[in-house]
Amino acid sequence: MNVESVYKEAGALLEGHFILSSGNHSNRYLQSAKVLENPATAELLATALAKMIRESGIEIDTVCAPALGGVIAGYELARALKVRSIFAERKDGTMELRRGFEIAKGEKIVICEDIITTGGSAMEVAKIITELGGEVVAFAALANRGFCKREGSEIPRASNCKLLENVPFFALGDFEFAMYEPNDCPMCKDGSVAIKPGSRA
Numbered sequence: 001m002n003v004e005s006v007y008k009e010a011g012a013l014l015e016g017h018f019i020l021s022s023g024n025h026s027n028r029y030l031q032s033a034k035v036l037e038n039p040a041t042a043e044l045l046a047t048a049l050a051k052m053i054r055e056s057g058i059e060i061d062t063v064c065a066p067a068l069g070g071v072i073a074g075y076e077l078a079r080a081l082k083v084r085s086i087f088a089e090r091k092d093g094t095m096e097l098r099r100g101f102e103i104a105k106g107e108k109i110v111i112c113e114d115i116i117t118t119g120g121s122a123m124e125v126a127k128i129i130t131e132l133g134g135e136v137v138a139f140a141a142l143a144n145r146g147f148c149k150r151e152g153s154e155i156p157r158a159s160n161c162k163l164l165e166n167v168p169f170f171a172l173g174d175f176e177f178a179m180y181e182p183n184d185c186p187m188c189k190d191g192s193v194a195i196k197p198g199s200r201a
């Protein structure tokens with residue numbers, strides 16, 4: 001499974017001058033929704049990810065994703081693992097479980113996103129799962145943005161990775177892009193104006 005070519009073929013690997021959610025600038029941007037707009041592709045990716053997780057021997061009851069970005073990947077992963085799928089969402093800036101979703105004591109939960117960058121949202125979800133009595137047994141993403149250490153990759157954990165160190169992180173591949181502080185961005189220095197693709201692109 002070459003996740004980079006899947007993103008490229010779907011037109012989900014954008015080239016230009018972008019403002020990332022962290023505020024840093026990059027010449028590339030991942031638009032996972034473009035990959036997941038094709039249910040067959042989403043199924044293919046989730047099946048490969050589920051296989052990796054299953055082969056690790058970890059027991060899973062439920063997949064929980066941070067909305068909105070992680071919902072489709074989380075749902076497809078849950079389907080491939082044949083477990084329950086729930087999501088957390090932000091209300092007034094705080095991540096919450098709403099819509100009647102409940103967590104049983106000791107319920108084993110995988111937190112799934114489309115892409116894990118530093119893992120900030122995933123860790124917000126991990127916190128509420130733990131507070132509700134659940135157990136975070138793994139993190140999962142279609143791809144790793146190159147800051148966290150995924151199972152089977154040589155790319156080391158960077159200091160800004162927020163994921164729990166003692167919980168495995170499964171992803172299908174790594175995307176390593178150049179990233180710049182806004183005041184140190186060579187594209188800005190060349191006079192180009194960065195755009196924020198996000199949900200609007």
Ligand code: ZN
Nearest residue numbers: 025185188194
């Ligand atoms: Zn820039």
